[in-house]
Amino acid sequence: MPRIPETELEDLKRSVDLAALVRSKGVELKKHGSKDLAGLSPFTDEKTPSFIVTPAKNLWHCMSSGQGGSVIDFVMHYDGVSFRQAVELLRTKNPSLYKSAGPVRKSSVPKLPPAVEFDADDQTLFDQVLGYYAKRLHENPSAIDYLKKRGLWNEEAIERFRIGYADRTLGLTLPHKNRKDGAEIRTRLQRLGIYRESGHEHFNGSLVFPVMDEGGAVREIYGRKVGSQKSGIYHLYLPGPHAGIWNPECLKSPEIILTESIIDALTFWVNGFRNVTCIWGTEGFTDEHLEAFRKHRTQKIYLAYDRDKAGDRASERDAERLQSHGIECFRVKFPAGMDSNEYALKVTPPEMSLKAVLSGAEWLPPSPKGYGATGGKGLGHCVPQEGEIPFRVKDQDTRASSSNLLAANLAADAATVGQDIATKGKNASEDELRAFGSSRETSPALKLSGEDYLLDLGPRSYRVRGLQKNGSLEVLKVNLRLVCEDRFHLDTLDFYRSKDREAFVRAAASETTLEPDLIKRDLGKLLLALEQVQEERIRAATEPQPSHPEMTEEEQAEALELLRSPDLLHRILADFESCGIVGESTNKLTGYLACVSRKLDRPLAVIVQSTSAAGKSTLMESILAFIPEEERVKYSAMTGQSLYYLGETNLKNKILAIVEEEGAEKASYALKLLQSEGELTIASTGKDDQGRMKTEEYHVEGPVMIFLTTTAVDIDEELLNRCLVLTVDESREQTKAIHDLQREAETFEGLKRKVERDRILSVHKNAQRLLKPLPVVNPFAKQLTFLSDRTRTRRDHVKYLTLIRTIALLHQHQRPLKEKDGLEYIEATRSDIEEANRIAHEVLGRSLDELPPQTRRLLILLRDMVDSRCREEKVTPDVCLFSRRQVRRFTGWTEFQVRTHLNKLQEMEYILPHYGGRGQSFVYELLFNGEDDGRPQMCGLLDMTTTKTSSIENNGSSMKEAGSSIQRASNEHGSSIWKNGSKPSNQGPSGRNGHQPGENAQEGAENRKAS
Template sequence: MPMIPEEEIERVKREIDLGAVIRARGVELKAQGGDLVGRCPFHDDHDPSLRVTPGKGLWRCMSAACGATGNVIQFVQKFDGVSFRHAYELLKNGAGFTGAPTCAPVKKTTVPKLPPPVQPDADDQAALRQVLDYYHERLRTNENPAALAYLKKRGIGAEAIEAFRIGFVDRTLGLRLPQANRKEGAAIRERLQRLGILRETGHEHLRGRVVFPVIAEGGAIGTVYGRAIDDGGKHDRHLFLPGPQRGIFNPAALRSPEVIVTEGIIDALTFWCAGFRHVTTGYSAKALPEELLDALLAAKVSRVFIAFDRDLAGDKGAAEVAAQLAERGVDCLRVLFPHGQDANAYALAVTPAEKSLGVLLRAAPLLEGKGSALAAPGRGSAPAPVDASTLRVPASSLAAKAASEAAPVAPEREGTPTPTAEPQRAAREEKPETVPSVIVAKNEGDEIVLALGDRTWTVRGLAKNTGFESLKVTLRLVCECPGGSPRWHLDQVDLCVARQRAAFIEAAAVETALRPELVKRDLGHVLRTLEAMQAERLKAPAQPKKDEPQVSAQEREGALALLRDPKLLDRILADFAACGVVGEETNKLVGYLAAVSRKLDNPLAVIVQSTSAAGKSALMEAVLAFVPPEERVKYSALTGQALYYLGGESNLKHKILAIVEEEGAEKASYALKLLQSEGELSIASTGKDPHTGRMVTQEYRVEGPVMIFLTTTAVDIDEELLNRCLVLTVDESREQTRRIHAQQRARYTLDGIRASESKAAVLALHRAAQRLLRPLRVFNPYADRLTFLDDKTRTRRDHTKYLQLIATVAVLHQHQREIRAIDCGGGKRAECVVATLDDIAAANALAHETLGRCLDEMPPQTRRLLALIEREVAARCTAAKMERGDVRFTRRQVREATGWSNTQLHVHLARLVELEYLLTHRAEYGQGFVYELVYDGSGKDGARFVSGLLDVERLRRTGSDGAQSDAVASVGAGTSPCDYDEKRSGSAEAFSGSIRAAFGPSSGVFPDSRNGGSSSETSVPDAAARENARPQSGENAAA
């Protein structure tokens, strides 16, 4: 049995008065608080134990001996002894309140509680019509939306449903018939079994199918065709009533001298719904039934269009039909659908069906028959125009006169094409009507000015209309009068309402002294123009215009010269300096490469971390300035759901998403992480349908991949987001602050002014160069020999960053590298750029600086403070000849020695305590604490690194480029590719100190460390050194 829609079940439970239904069955209910109580009818109840809650539509027996419970449908089901479907039908049709009150539930009823659709004294034809009328009502009254949806999917509308009395068998007929153990029920059921409606089991023969009656001679029902709405079922999709298939579908078609014959009823209805009403069917892809053949000859049909399916069976059947009709002197034309399609599939695929089917009819070739020698191949004409008529199966009340009445004529639908005899003439008729030129004189803001000759129409308020159902605007018509002042008329009108249009035409004609016909014609042109504008405006969000700036020949030449520069990376750094960004060489280069990685399928992500006013935003702005504006999106903050709705013009695919402060995107961190990992975002949200006003589920999707660029002052960043990004820290040394100050002062010199004027040219050059970069795949011939640290799980993600860094360097140098075209199978080819050892070497150098920092368990600023504390403790040990473990210091002493703020020390000292680089002890006085340094200063050589990377120089020394593969093989054969790391403490399996971090710790703050200063330096830092250690305010100046 077809499933009852859940919303219908809920509607019945919500709208039916549960208390009234129970009272109608003889149960006395009394109010008690917000509930109703009474004696339970399902057991011998002396004390009221039945509790009914009308507000919730529920009932429950509180007796332990019973415990029955449920809703209104379940009560009727249990009390009346009927099925769930039967109870639902009773309540839906209002029969749940009828019947004599009784307190005796029925275990299983045998008396129908719904009126039977078949009269006991009806003859066979009358009974068959009554059953088909019932099936039709079950479909027409929207009792079975799934069946209506199926017909709509097949292109069959309400007009055809009414004309052919189409119905649906939903297995509710048996609920309305008396049981077979009753005399009346046995007679009705025996008759319906004889007619084929019921099977011997009592089930309906055509259950779960839409049914199409077929008329036999004299207007009787010849047979009934059933089509299953569920193609996935195990039952046959096509089924007729048992017995011979008598009758002609749509006998009104025989009034035309030309008839279309299809293979099935649904194909015939496809032609009928498209306006070709002279169509019938032979029920199969075989020779025509004798009844139909005799009817065609009796009606003197001169031409038959055979519209069978375009498959082997259809072609064979068409030949048989053509042979049949040729013997009787009837011309046959074959309607040629695309291979494997039938009429319905073709009409649904090629719309509008009126035109597509008309084209096939006009092109149908003549097969056999009289006059075939005079017909040119492929020049068959379409059927001549006929009155659009339809067959209506007469209802039961009209059964007496059904046979003698002609089928009523259905009105032609507006826009239905009229098939014609000549294709050339049809082509002329299909040409659109010539529309006089309407000049759009102005379209700015909310005002549109249209000019038609000496008449000017001004339209305001079009943008306020959000759909096509209304077009409410303010219209002003101005007519120029020679030798006098212009005449005009102004009014507010809904152009979709005919009455308002007529009123405007009448009033405007009076005010402007123009003929009403002229005003009406002008208003029609204005309406068509506004509808086109409205359609374009409503489609704009779904189909954003792609604004792709073109690169001029001069820009292309300069950009290619840049991309072909052998020292491209040095050139990029020089151009950064020319644009006023000093220092930060590694950060600038990594940021630029990360921006280029947006063109790859798995782009890099970057977080710039520093204290406030250190220049992190200036670094991000400098990198973004080199990127074409159309390929970057920048926000100050993002709400939690904002990313999911960045569609349309804000599409993020292969773009940069820059967020000024990571705190501004804190609520959107989950979406950012998902976008970086998955490359896309999708969300299902509820919204209001603009046409129906109902709440519906709407899906929003944002396509990636996208390069994410963030800045932050936070020390603690979401670990999940952090391990997806490259972490860059700004140089906060005193030397960098001096360089920034010098650059800021240089802006106001003559050279600075000249540099600021040339900055635009530098940026334009790089933007053009990036537009010329193609998103190529990268082939790395050394990929299987690359090595990477594997002692932590998170290196699985960092290894991907390393590989993408190599790929990005190769893509940036694509105009200097070999481009290969590879065969991907299936006729597909792809281009890829070949990575070189120079690309790997450049990526290795940057990986030591960036991934070494990312893999360090300690943030750079915390490690910097640890180095300063270690130097101060070492100096005190030397001066006082003390052991390191005996030195104690307070936060105030650290603040005075380093110049750091108390807020900074509060955060970083707590982190060092957590990581057990510092120990806390109770102070000898008061409630305070003092610190002890347990870090011995191991590995403070000042260089960041990642152990385990491929030794590129060793490969270079093994041979030329032509023998690179052998060199790689030799590395894998027995030579460690990581020998250059042997002397680094990070490469050893054991740490050099008891609490040594796994990676190079220092960020290179102190000049003496970078210049090879000894790690055992014990001199007390002087005032200049402490000043150098203090975090400086400043920023990377961008001219």
């Protein structure tokens, strides 16, 4: 039986007032000492008070009988019930609990109301039992958690399919079998399969899924054990052979999804795919299933069985049976070892992932040893019928001759049909007239529908599938379906094999009752049309495709003009503004440069961090829009091994963008390796041509620029030190600016901006295509400085140097191409280092902060709030306490944001919680004194604006020789990037002015530690 959770038992023992319960039994309790109550024992005839109750502990002890315990023990001893019955009595607080006349030794009369009517018929009894199970489901957290864990907690589904939970309490509502009515009802329930011969509930501890017919009668019940089972048995059914069709409403659809189990079928149902049913395990495809599909004229079935050996074997076996009755079958290909439920849970959102896997289902060709070959009239039925006319040409199978011979046959057929129609005159049928007219067309037009080709010839409709699988002009093997009114025929054939054509004509004529000659002429016209499509497709595939669209001279001139702009970085930011991306100056520029770094051997990586709906995805999309489509790859989610099989060079010097970092959690290890090592290698097992196992190596070349977004407050440390972390500006001013821009988009100016945006993006994409992966030499590299007080700066230093190289690479059309010792390169300039310093202050400085950016921002806001209140109330900060509600009111942040970041500040000892009394909220004291204003900074960077040229350009010079001319860059955000007084929006918290960094790297580190 399912174990009652200890937490629930403890809660029950605490919540029920033991003293009140004892008094309800007629036991008078009086004060005994300072803490206890005493009364006459209800279990003995003792005339002196010996029954002690301790209200503080909610425990009792009978000194005369030696018994004692909790409220559960009292009910067990007083009412003579089992442990579980006592728990149920206390749960439901049944009035009979308080009306017992006296203690009994053992009760055989149930104290809970009966769940079923003893005189009900079998179906009514089933309904009442299932109704009781359905009620118990909502009262069992373990069952609810299991459904939620499997993604199946859906109120509509639970009500529609009457899902319940058998927690062994059904027997507590029935009389014991030592009573007549108890023996009778238990015998009936045993005959129905609800009880076993041992007297236990059959589905004890199981979720219950009834299978009912269209009239509501129960045909089968499936039980799924919740929790681990020592026996290893998790699946239960009613005794006897399987019966019924789960979700019979699906049979109204011509296309049906068929799964192995109800759990898998329910996964499709709750995600919007209502045309789904299931079999009873891999060996559970019954004749009733087949008859139901045949009776309702099902046309197509998607076999969504588990992707394992048993599932594949069952798919092949069941497909043969279905195809023998003219039902088209497709195999849904989940990842190896997965079923539909596991796949839906791992690849989210499930409604999209399930739709994708259904769209990619593999068509299963009819087996040559199918059931129709034994005499049936299914797809395997190819026995010639008496009176059928075979093709005139039967001995030619090569492509070179078949087309011409078929064309000759078509001409002869047209002449024959023309003579017949001339003889019949007005008596000729409409079908014959259409056949004659169409026979004069050598290549009728095909209609493309997805990957299928359609051809309509009068009332006859042909569908061709699988043409794309033919990679040679020598083969034309397709899946062909002919539909005429309510009759159809489906088969696989190679149009270049006369035997295949003859077999199709005979079988199709038998199935559709059309004349064989008419079908034969249709095949000739269809062949000519397919040949033309096939030739064009293969020719297009074999021709070398340009890696990117060719630019006109005008487009190239516009792109070069952009790349040669003296204020290129300012121009990039201005173009972002023109495209409707307001604010976020540092983020936009950093993201743009990181995308340019894909041309380097060690690109940068970027992760955009913000709360939900703050605009992180918009920021990423806006940056990627400036990059050519052929140089970026974007995914919503990735499985653990997917990166290893992307192709050897499919990611080389490209951008790999993943919408949510959580969607790539399984592939995080591969992403880290790809970023650090620049390549991926995996050894996997496969089979050779003889079917023997062998080891195959898969290699993915880098470098690749990785672009991620996340809503997580705490980012994985290994990922954090590999990436530049950008945080979205969540200030009110930024929100107001976005609102203004959104309103402007609805005006005529917004329409003009949209047109201009397309032009700007086109120029930038062409400019990116003109960038070459040139080596960059930094002549100032040895004079550069960087903070070295912690080991993680080893990677941050590489990011800093890469940022300089990227800026130089972006300006390659403004720099002379130098050559030395046979090597060509461009050089970084002072301005490149200056611009890199300004970006590094904010981006790399933020990464060295012990607080996440949004948490730091809240800390500064708390400092402002406390300062304001201290001035108003004339108190000191140590007595100026504040609550979460006050913080929400001051900042305008949501409850989730405030709670999350306050907890972080409490962990880092920036605030001190003061707990109130019972029923009171607790308040906080701010411990942060404001010495460290939280402004992003990178201490220890070389200030290129004050360094003498001679000391830098002298190759033999050293730091000592340069002397005091080498200084550290101050933390000023003014830059030539943002001209005319326009500064970037501060992505970190707004600090106080006047903070001066240390004179050297060590001093800067000490200042930060002191704060």
